[in-house]
Amino acid sequence: EVQLVESGGGLVQPGGSLKLSCAASGFTYDDYAMNWVRQAPGKGLEWVSGLTWNSGTIVYADSVKGRFTISRDNAKNSLYLQMNSLRPDDTALYFCAKGLTLHPSGAFDYWGQGILVTVSS
Amino acid sequence: QSVLTQPPSASAAPGQRVTISCSGITSNIGSHTISWYQHLPGTAPKLLIFSTNQRPSGVPDRFSGSKSGNSASLAISGLQSEDEGAYYCAAWDDSLNGGVFGGGTKVTVL
Numbered sequence: 001e002v003q004l005v006e007s008g009g010g011l012v013q014p015g016g017s018l019k020l021s022c023a024a025s026g027f028t029y030d031d032y033a034m035n036w037v038r039q040a041p042g043k044g045l046e047w048v049s050g051l052t053w054n055s056g057t058i059v060y061a062d063s064v065k066g067r068f069t070i071s072r073d074n075a076k077n078s079l080y081l082q083m084n085s086l087r088p089d090d091t092a093l094y095f096c097a098k099g100l101t102l103h104p105s106g107a108f109d110y111w112g113q114g115i116l117v118t119v120s121s
Numbered sequence: 122q123s124v125l126t127q128p129p130s131a132s133a134a135p136g137q138r139v140t141i142s143c144s145g146i147t148s149n150i151g152s153h154t155i156s157w158y159q160h161l162p163g164t165a166p167k168l169l170i171f172s173t174n175q176r177p178s179g180v181p182d183r184f185s186g187s188k189s190g191n192s193a194s195l196a197i198s199g200l201q202s203e204d205e206g207a208y209y210c211a212a213w214d215d216s217l218n219g220g221v222f223g224g225g226t227k228v229t230v231l
Contacts (some may be wrong), residue, residue, distance in 0.1 A: 035220065037166075044123060045158070045166065045209050047220030059219050100171060106149075106212040106220040107156040109177060111165040 002026040002110045004096045009115035016086050016119070022079040022096030022112060030054070030074040033099030035108060036081050038092035038117075048094070049081065050104030059104055064090075086119045093117075124149065125210055125223035132229040133200050141226045143193040143210035149221055153213045155193040157186055160225070161206040169208075170195060202230050 008020040020036070035050035049070040051058045058070055069082040079096055094115050097108035126144040133139040143155065157170040168177055170186035173193065183199045193212075197204055210223040 037220075037222075044207075044225040045160070045211075045222045047211070047222060050220065061219050062217070095165065097166075104213075104220065106153065106214075106222075107168070107171045108158075108166075108211075109168045109171065111167075113165050 002098065004098065004110055004112035006094065006096050006112045006115035009094065009117045011118045011120065012086055013121050014086060014088060014119055017082070017084045018086065018117060020081040020083070020094055020096075020115060020117070024077045024079065024096075024098070027098070027110075029077040031102065033102060033104045034072055034079045035097045035099060035104060036070060036079075037095045037097050037108065037111075039095070039114070040089070040092040043092075046092075047106070050099065052104065053102045057103065083117070086117075088119050091117060091119045123224035124214060124217070124221035125212065127208075127210060127223035127226045129224070130227045130229065132231050134231045135200055135202065137200050138196060138198045139200055139228060140197075141195045141208055141210075141228070143195070143223050145191050145193075145212060145221075147191060148216040149191075149212045149214040150188065150193055151191040152215055155186060155188055156211045157184075157195045158209045158211065159204075159206055160209060166209070197228070200228075200230055204228060205230050 036048040096112040098110040154173045158166040160166040
């Protein structure tokens with residue numbers, strides 16, 4: 001059974017940093033791209049970032065480019081999102097999402113339950 | 122404002138059919154396949170359709186997807202009460218070099 005479990009969320013002040021983690025199991029982790037998707041309160045889904053199976057290609061939404069860094073450790077079956085210079089509009093439920101192929105695309109077949117990040121003073 | 126455009130709401134009676142549209146442009150829907158997701162409150166989003174018209178195993182054939190030009194649609198036939206929730210379309214966008222979602226459509230079973 002595929003499982004994706006996010007951790008590391010919480011309350012942080014504007015300008016602060018936070019690192020999210022996603023532990024994956026139940027599939028051959030290094031055969032697939034991985035992504036982060038978020039949902040702000042009362043809003044729709046927003047793709048944040050994705051990377052290929054080997055981290056050879058990394059892409060970001062314009063809204064987070066230069067502030068967020070996605071990474072993965074295939075030896076640990078883990079995905080990360082380092083979030084710096086956080087703003088109140090980064091407040092959202094962050095989902096870890098598995099891609100369908102080696103490369104990032106607009107398709108995600110498994111999702112975690114999400115982890116809440118709140119940016120507020 | 123979302124890159125892909127969906128109607129905010131749709132509704133139909135139990136057993137009826139509802140169709141949700143998803144409008145984009147050449148760099149996203151016009152050039153790539155579409156995926157659709159069901160998102161119920163308090164749960165993880167669920168993949169309903171990938172590669173525009175393919176269903177993952179376990180998704181009932183009541184759900185179907187199609188695309189024409191820069192627009193796509195999701196049809197739900199034989200509507201059931203458990204189908205109530207939000208539905209999102211998604212695609213890759215070559216100009217943005219990233220994934221894009223629609224704003225979501227809330228489906229209500231009357």
